[in-house]
Every structure is written in structure tokens, then in C-alpha cells.
Amino acid sequence: MLRKILLATALASLPSAGCDSQACTLIGCGSTFQIALQRAAWTAGEYTVTVVADGETIECAATLPLQCDAPPACPQSSQLILGLEGCALDPSQHKLGNLEFQQGRAPKSVAVQVLQDGALLGEGQYSPNYSESQPNGPDCEPTCVGADGVTLTLK
Secondary structure: OOOOOOOOOOOOOOOOOOOOOOOOOOOOOOOOEEEEEEOOOOOOEEEEEEEEEOOEEEEEEEEEOOOOOOOOOOOHHHOEEEEEEOOOOOHHHOEEEEEEEOOOOOOOOEEEEEEEOOEEEEEEEEOOOOEEEOOOOOOOOOOEEEOOOEEEEOO
8 A cells, every 4th residue: 555645636647649758747755654653542741752763763752732832742853753733722632643754764673662751651663664656657756665654552
């Protein structure tokens, strides 16, 4: 299954009759690998998500309830995003979303550990199987790299 690489529905591009050129659409790439963090009820507290990607440790931190003007949960240089969902909603609807590796980072080995106020909520280890695709057609940029996403169920 191709991951959410297609950001818009596009018509297939066909070469024009009698013309050697090909029109390309403008679809971009999504994340390379994502881990959905699933929990029955997200409660207030300090959350720490530690990711070890190909031996590099990345620490992400968030506090629930969320603040809409909070800085990103993960270091920007890590090419890893921790989704924070619902900051404009009632605090009972705030939650951590997906961990997403951005294009340019496709780790072969990923270990994740999620803590709330120092207590372990869950952990997982993954070996993504990546493939390449060209969502705008052959010979059209970009070439996207992606693997099927997974779900980490937390207690």
C-alpha cells in the first residue's frame, strides 16, 4: 500500500499527439515512515517520546493540555515530527498524533519509547521496508521514498 504520498487527486498525464514532451502534475511527497500513537484516553502530563533511528537518539517532548504556540516537540534538525493534535479544542480532546520521518530520512531501524510523567506507556521496534514512487508519472519529479506505517498502542 502506498502511504499518503498523493496529496491531491491528479489526472494521468499523457503526451500530446505529435509531441515528445510530457506534462507533469505537481503532487508532492509525504513522510517516509510514520508511527501512529494510539491510546484509549490521553491525560494531562509530561510526555517524552524517545526514538532511536539507525543508532541516533532523538528526544521529543510535549505537555498535555497543549498550547497552540508551543514549539515543535522534536528537534527540527532530526527530520522527525511528533504530531500534536487538538490545541484549539477542549483539553479533553488534546493528544499526541503520529511520529513522521520526513523525506530525506528513511531509517532502516527504528525503536520508540513513550513515557508519561516518567512512566512507560509503550515501546516498539520497527524495520521499515521502503519503496520508491513517482506520483507525477515516470520521468517526473519528485521521486518519493515511503514505507507502510505502523501503530504503536499505548496503555
